[in-house]
Amino acid sequence: MGQGRVRRIMRLAGIRASIRVAKRDRQEEKKEFLLVNKLYTVNLGHAFHPVAPNVVWVTDCSEITYGKDNKQRLRLSAVKDLHDHSVIAWCVAPPETVDLATKTMKLAIVNNDGIKPDTVHSDQGTAYTSSTYNTFLAGEGITHSMSRPGTPGDNSPMESL
Secondary structure, eight states: OOHHHHHHHHHHHTOOOOOOOOOOOHHHHHHOOSOTTTOOOOOOTTOOOOSSTTSEEEEEEEEEEESGGGOEEEEEEEEEETTTOOEEEEEEESSOOHHHHHHHHHHHHHHTTTOOOSEEEEOOOHHHHSHHHHHHHHHTTOEEEEOOTTOGGGGHHHHTO
């Protein structure tokens, strides 16, 4: 029996299919956007204009393709100061790893004469949600803020790099 026949019989019998579409609760998503018991955050919102340098740094990893048919890939990890939008440090490695993110942050602190930010903001990539990276930040006395899942606009200053 085909779909058309089933549709016609249902219409004649006055039967309507009820298809439930799941709706996402955005309000609830905004209230709790971190992985439970994994991360602590400062909700920056879109306050991307700190009044002084070294208050808020942002970081992200991007994929760079190159070579014949763009089949070769590298990951670029960078750290940027939101005060003047200057890139403080960057590292390149084949895969995105916790080591790449941690190495970039250590290099940023060294390049900045040991001066650390109050807050580091990132997305929820695997490198940034790892316990190794967050333990490193906590050990340095840096607060970690993260974007909500699936909202690249929360980290837009770094995404624009």
